[in-house]
Amino acid sequence: MNQLLQQIINGISLGSIYALIALGYTMIYGILRFINFAHGDVFMIGAFVGFYSAPHISKLVGGSIIFSGILVMLLAMLICSLLGVTIEKFAYKPLRSRPKLTVLITAIGVSLFLEYGGQLIFGPDPKLFPTIVPSMAVVDTQNLVIGSNSIVAIVTAAILMLILRFIVFNTKMGAAMRAVSYNHQAAALMGININSIISFTFVLGSSLAAAAAILYSSVYPSINPLMGIFPGLKAFIAAVLGGIGNIYGAALGGLIIGLTETFVTGYLSPTYRDAISFGILILILLFKPSGIMGKFEAEKV
Amino acid sequence: MLEIRNLHVHYGAVKALKGISLAVGSGQIVALIGANGAGKSTSLRAISGIADVSSGEIIFDGIDITNKPPHVIVFAGISHAPEGRMIFANLTTRENLEMGAYLRKDKGEIRKDIEYLFSIFPKLKERINQPGGKLSGGEQQMLAIGRALLARPKLLLLDEPSLGIAPILVKTIFQKIVEINKELQTTILLVEQNAHMALSIADYGYVMETGEIRLHAPASELAQNEEVKKAYLGM
Numbered sequence: 001m002n003q004l005l006q007q008i009i010n011g012i013s014l015g016s017i018y019a020l021i022a023l024g025y026t027m028i029y030g031i032l033r034f035i036n037f038a039h040g041d042v043f044m045i046g047a048f049v050g051f052y053s054a055p056h057i058s059k060l061v062g063g064s065i066i067f068s069g070i071l072v073m074l075l076a077m078l079i080c081s082l083l084g085v086t087i088e089k090f091a092y093k094p095l096r097s098r099p100k101l102t103v104l105i106t107a108i109g110v111s112l113f114l115e116y117g118g119q120l121i122f123g124p125d126p127k128l129f130p131t132i133v134p135s136m137a138v139v140d141t142q143n144l145v146i147g148s149n150s151i152v153a154i155v156t157a158a159i160l161m162l163i164l165r166f167i168v169f170n171t172k173m174g175a176a177m178r179a180v181s182y183n184h185q186a187a188a189l190m191g192i193n194i195n196s197i198i199s200f201t202f203v204l205g206s207s208l209a210a211a212a213a214i215l216y217s218s219v220y221p222s223i224n225p226l227m228g229i230f231p232g233l234k235a236f237i238a239a240v241l242g243g244i245g246n247i248y249g250a251a252l253g254g255l256i257i258g259l260t261e262t263f264v265t266g267y268l269s270p271t272y273r274d275a276i277s278f279g280i281l282i283l284i285l286l287f288k289p290s291g292i293m294g295k296f297e298a299e300k301v
Numbered sequence: 302m303l304e305i306r307n308l309h310v311h312y313g314a315v316k317a318l319k320g321i322s323l324a325v326g327s328g329q330i331v332a333l334i335g336a337n338g339a340g341k342s343t344s345l346r347a348i349s350g351i352a353d354v355s356s357g358e359i360i361f362d363g364i365d366i367t368n369k370p371p372h373v374i375v376f377a378g379i380s381h382a383p384e385g386r387m388i389f390a391n392l393t394t395r396e397n398l399e400m401g402a403y404l405r406k407d408k409g410e411i412r413k414d415i416e417y418l419f420s421i422f423p424k425l426k427e428r429i430n431q432p433g434g435k436l437s438g439g440e441q442q443m444l445a446i447g448r449a450l451l452a453r454p455k456l457l458l459l460d461e462p463s464l465g466i467a468p469i470l471v472k473t474i475f476q477k478i479v480e481i482n483k484e485l486q487t488t489i490l491l492v493e494q495n496a497h498m499a500l501s502i503a504d505y506g507y508v509m510e511t512g513e514i515r516l517h518a519p520a521s522e523l524a525q526n527e528e529v530k531k532a533y534l535g536m
Contacts, residue, residue: 175396176403179389185351186387191375191404191452 002143007266008259013150013219015258016157020212021235022242022250023164024205030181030245031201034100037107038087040232041114042080042206046213047129047223048122049076054130069132073156073214077207084206085199093195118225129221132214153215160211161251164204168247177201181245230274234261237281243294252292302327302488303348303379303456308357310340310347317343319512320357325456325505330482330489332499332520334533335509341492342384344509345458348490349381350374361456376404378455382462384492386445390434394425397433397444401451411451418447421477439470446474450481456488457481463495471495475502496533500524508533 021043028036050072058068091110095103139146168174179187180197188194216231217223238257242249257277264273284291303325310318318340325331333341346352348359350371359367366374389397398418402411419426422443428436436444442462449457462478463471479502482489493499500506503520508529516529523529
């Protein structure tokens with residue numbers, strides 16, 4: 001029983017991190033109809049911002065570990081937002097009217113650029129992520145250890161997702177995002193500046209990826225420039241599973257993938273973890289490509 | 302108010318507009334009629350900045366707005382209820398209307414304008430919290446016109462307001478267009494295939510044919526023109 005509970009908590013914790021990353025994929029897909037394959041690498045940059053800034057920030061603000069943790073996360077979110085917007089401006093915007101495949105291949109190029117540029121700048125060897133969240137066992141009984149890291153990950157992700165939900169469904173900017181995602185031309189006719197909405201979407205997506213990176217690195221503290229590849233792919237699977245373009249779907253998909261992975265690791269073998277996630281991707285693409293919450297979308301002519 | 306000079310628009314190799322010139326005076330209703338594919342919608346799309354102009358000029362209130370981005374043109378005072386209505390199916394009726402007022406900051410006035418709109422189109426009030434995609438064709442048309450009006454435009458571009466609407470509603474919609482023109486002093490450039498209806502409410506009319514202006518005259522004269530009668534009024 002305790003072991004089951006343990007797996008569930010671990011799964012939700014990992015799943016909410018996947019969900020945060022998946023939201024970026026799904027929002028950018030919603031607005032621009034392409035998969036931003038560099039998203040996982042923006043996540044990686046977030047981890048490195050945390051790695052380099054955390055010692056300075058904690059020295060600067062002194063004692064309060066929670067306060068400095070929040071500052072580190074906000075800084076990572078800010079820098080990744082700038083990175084996301086810059087990538088969009090220089091790599092994707094010039095290709096706006098080209099076939100989607102062109103943009104997709106460019107995204108893979110940007111991804112490789114960040115991965116290997118990262119190796120050049122940060123060095124290829126793994127680094128130990130500093131302790132931002134004090135690591136201690138909140139619950140520690142027979143077969144059940146709930147670390148503060150997991151709780152912080154779940155709570156932070158939940159708060160960020162609620163804020164996102166508010167922005168998307170209760171603000172004018174959010175309504176404009178949904179309008180643009182439905183029809184660029186009609187949105188432009190309303191006086192909406194499409195480019196600023198696209199930039200805003202990249203800000204939201206990239207800052208969520210950065211927050212996810214800080215949470216992820218607190219749980220798995222070994223970071224390196226290629227660390228974004230797998231969480232990025234898993235979150236992509238989560239977004240497709242939930243229904244790409246649907247933000248509730250991304251959150252749900254993230255949780256499902258996170259839970260599945262921890263259950264496979266816990267009850268089967270860690271060896272199968274990735275295989276099963278990719279298996280899910282193949283199955284969903286074969287049998288319900290629109291995902292759990294996605295609607296069938298007829299190709300517009 | 303609006304002056305178009307020698308406007309050319311190409312879609313790839315296809316010449317959609319081959320040098321049209323037209324003028325819309327302040328307070329007027331001007332009708333642009335012609336067959337399918339004559340370039341009527343393209344003209345409106347060029348004015349509102351969603352079709353690229355290859356040469357020629359569009360002057361609005363003395364300012365050159367040729368090839369300006371659409372949001373700048375909306376800000377200048379032109380709003381466009383496009384062909385096919387383009388209602389945001391995923392947004393509620395209220396949100397659709399609020400998008401129409403996107404560039405306005407005067408919340409109180411927006412609320413008043415929405416109330417006024419409900420007095421013209423009471424049907425929309427019943428649908429206020431429903432997604433735009435669930436509205437009937439006629440309701441969507443009213444929403445499209447209403448949404449465009451909420452920008453408080455000086456010039457309203459209407460593309461085929463009668464398309465896909467039950468005949469009984471067509472008359473209502475045209476009455477409302479006249480009402481909007483008279484009460485709000487909104488200048489209207491109207492594109493229609495229903496030439497008879499369009500000319501009956503317009504001050505001036507232009508007849509388009511394969512990307513060119515074929516004829517233009519005061520609407521009442523145009524309605525009596527033998528050529529127009531034969532080709533577009535089915536007489």
